[in-house]
Amino acid sequence: MPGNQIHHIILDRDGVINEDSDQFIKHPDEWQPIEGSLEAIARLKQAGFLVGIASNQSGIGRELFDLATLNAMHAKLQQLLAKLGAHVDLIAFCPHVPDEHCDCRKPLPGLYKQLAQRWNIELDGVPVVGDSLRDVEAARAVNASPVLLLTGKGEKTLSQLPSSWNVPVYNNLGKAVDHLLQDTSC
Secondary structure (H helix, E strand, O other), X not given: OHHHOOEEEEXXXXXXXXXXXXXXXXXXXXXXXXXXXXXXXXXXXXXXXXXEEEEEOOOOOOOXXXXXXXXXXXXXXXXXXXXXXXXXXXXXXXXXXXXXXXXXXXXXXXXXXXXXXXXXXXXXXXXXXXXXXXXXXXXXHOOOEEEEEOOOOHHHHHHHOOHHHOOOEEOOHHHHHHHHHHHXXX
16 A cells, blocks of 8 residues: 555444344354455455444343343454454444434444544545445445445345445445455555
């Protein structure tokens, strides 16, 4: 990368990195990576990216699992990435249920703002990869560059996405990373 510029990327978790479930991912055993997603994160790290995760985790607020269980899921993610020589740099999550009207639950941009503050950056143009309309809406709210994947809820989201938003769409995280790394190597 020219000038050793540090690049940042924000990923949603469920439906982007790991398989999603309408019944929530409630236990580390249920946390299963989507094929190729961990390798895609490893390629981002090898290219010098700082990788953050921003994830709604209302299962905590719904008392379906606790913080220790969420931490165990993230430890599993980090252990699997470590085998590939990679890691996630920051994880921000919203534990609230929709009725709590917090400012961190996507589609509000609070999680992205938390990551930006911790990285001490502006989010203009930072890629934000998700599978739901709320991921795209939150990214647009902070002038980031939303990317939609067709994994998880992505197929359904594609039908809801206004074409005027010009959001790039990829089959999976690996394909999105292929494109992103092509763009950053120029």
